[in-house]
Amino acid sequence: MEKIIIAGGSSGIGLATAKLLAEKGASVIITGRSEDKLAKALETAPGINATSLDSTDSNALETFFSQTGHFNHLILTLSSAKGGGPFATMDLNDLRAGFDGKFWPHLQTIQAALPWLDKNGSITIVSAASSTAILPGTSGLAAINGALEVMVPILAKELKPLRINAVSPGVIDTEWWNFLNRDERKATFENYAQGIAVGRIGNPQDVSNLIETVVNNSYINGAVLNVNGGLL
Numbered sequence: 299m300e301k302i303i304i305a306g307g308s309s310g311i312g313l314a315t316a317k318l319l320a321e322k323g324a325s326v327i328i329t330g331r332s333e334d335k336l337a338k339a340l341e342t343a344p345g346i347n348a349t350s351l352d353s354t355d356s357n358a359l360e361t362f363f364s365q366t367g368h369f370n371h372l373i374l375t376l377s378s379a380k381g382g383g384p385f386a387t388m389d390l391n392d393l394r395a396g397f398d399g400k401f402w403p404h405l406q407t408i409q410a411a412l413p414w415l416d417k418n419g420s421i422t423i424v425s426a427a428s429s430t431a432i433l434p435g436t437s438g439l440a441a442i443n444g445a446l447e448v449m450v451p452i453l454a455k456e457l458k459p460l461r462i463n464a465v466s467p468g469v470i471d472t473e474w475w476n477f478l479n480r481d482e483r484k485a486t487f488e489n490y491a492q493g494i495a496v497g498r499i500g501n502p503q504d505v506s507n508l509i510e511t512v513v514n515n516s517y518i519n520g521a522v523l524n525v526n527g528g529l530l
Contacts, residue, residue, distance in 0.1 A: 310472035312375030454520030468526025495528020
């Protein structure tokens with residue numbers, strides 16, 4: 299049985315992926331900072347294990363992986379809603395917070411995990427379509443996600459035979475959008491849906507299906523794969 303760790307797996311894309319991989323027979327551990335969210339996640343997915351973990355804490359990461367031991371696949375669904383907005387009026391401290399919430403935790407988690415990862419296993423980063431979508435108001439988000447994506451093919455060569463890929467979702471209905479109130483969120487989704495080729499907003503399962511493929515296909519490496527309904 300393969301052992302899979304999903305960092306940031308207590309909700310949204312991470313939790314959907316955990317459920318799918320567990321259904322496929324994997325042993326899955328999800329991590330997250332909120333014990334309440336982890337508890338709620340386990341209510342809907344009782345066959346999954348969960349550990350409270352702050353991926354911004356390098357010491358906590360090293361302790362977690364040393365205690366968890368060897369495993370096969372690492373999936374990172376860590377996210378931050380910081381860093382959006384028009385560049386001319388952007389608070390650069392907000393952008394720094396965006397990097398602190400997503401970019402650096404990804405790198406810290408990967409470094410801490412490497413000694414324990416099966417060399418024939420994989421790392422899958424969940425980035426975002428903002429990296430290439432060229433949408434006004436997303437330059438900061440593009441910087442964060444683009445910085446992760448540009449590292450992928452280089453790391454694939456450095457770390458081989460360990461595989462590393464990124465899955466880049468478009469507009470997905472998850473808690474990431476909770477910074478908007480209900481009416482704003484509805485209007486935003488309707489507006490985006492009009493410009494997406496499939497004519498709808500994505501759901502976490504749309505992304506988890508691709509992640510499962512990337513994890514299990516040993517001939518996918520160094521790739522950034524889009525799952526955005528034709529947003530670009």
